[in-house]
Amino acid sequence: MNDEINYTNNPLHGLGLQELLTQIVDHYGFEILYAYLNINCFKTNPSIESSVKFLKKTEWAREKVEIFYLYKFKNLPRVSSEQFELPPRKRIIPEGQTPREPAELSMEDAERVREKQAQKAAEHGKTKRYGNGKPDRF
Structure with missing residues (x-):
């Protein structure tokens, strides 16, 4: 019961x-949605029914959509590092924070976000460690 009160x-919730x-x-x-989340169910013959079916089976994609809902559609401020570790449905939104108008999104912004993500991934991948304990440079 206490957990239920925390998530209301x-x-x-609900x-x-x-x-x-x-x-x-x-x-x-x-x-x-496809531009920001890069989930194929939003690109190839998209429909609510087929997307729901896919998202129910795929936890990582469902959480990605729920995070989008909270922080783009409901436009809530980002969470603390402790809450960040929790799945979106288990996060506790502080009392003073209320949903705002949905964020204005565009295809151009989505492209910039994807470029930043690709750049971070490339930078992160430059010094991967493999089984021998030595970093390999790409």
Whole structure:
């Protein structure tokens, strides 16, 4: 019971995946979702039903969509490092934080975000360690 009280301030509390997806698709559309999240169910013959089916089976993708819902659609401030480690549905939103208007998103912004992510991944991958304990340079 105590756990239930803690999560009632989370906008995901009591919200089904189909309703969540319907809200963000109605606002942003599948093209923006694919551009920001890079999940194929939003690109190839997208529909609410097929996306829900995929997201129910795929935890990483569902969490990615839930994070998008909280921090882009509900436009909540980023969470503390302790809350960041928790899945989106188990995060506790502090009392003073309330959802705001959805963030303005564009295809151009999505492209910049993807470029930054690719750059970070490339920088991170330059000094990977392998079984011999020595970093390999690419």
